[in-house]
Amino acid sequence: MFRRTFWFTAGAAAGVWATTKVNRKLKQLTPESLAARAADKALEAGHRLKDFALDVRDGMAEREAELDDALGLNAPTEPELPAQRRLAIVENHSKKHPKSLENTRNTTYSYNRNEDH
Template sequence: MFRRTFWFTAGAAAGVWATTKVNRKLKQLTPESLAAQAANKAIEAGHRLKDFALDVRDGMAEREAELDEALGLDRHPELPAPRRIAAIENSPKHSKNPTYVERSTYSYNRNEDH
């Protein structure tokens, strides 16, 4: 009698366990769950890629500093004065020449030349 009760209970427990496992797997295979898993994997991959890019950037900066030190290069050379302001001040538009007309007033049609 105890044998039958034991095996009946063991079978019922195995059935409940198997049913629970199957239901969990089926829930994991629903479209919503698959989409959520894919999104999580993409976010995780993005974080890993970002970490890799930061490591590469740090390594590049470190190696560049080593090369600069080995070659005796100055990291912050003196930059020349900005030339753009002088070029704008000397342009025909800013001069007192009244014959200057901006280019944007001319319409150019390449078909008019023929």
């Protein structure tokens, strides 16, 4: 009698377990459930892509900083004025021709075309 009761109870428990398992699988395969799972997977993939893009951006900024340091582009620059340019005075012309001293007063610059380049 105990054997029959044991096997009856074991069979009933196995039946209940199998029925609940099948019902859960059927609910997972409904169109609404499949759509919800697909949406969740798409959101997860989007978050992974966003994290990847942020990692790439951080890596790019780090590498750019390394290259700037290697090329000396990050050196602090103080705003300095350029050195004052010295103008060449035409002295030879006034020594040779004392009469043309009046003409040389206004021409104190050297007109070398390559000087400014």
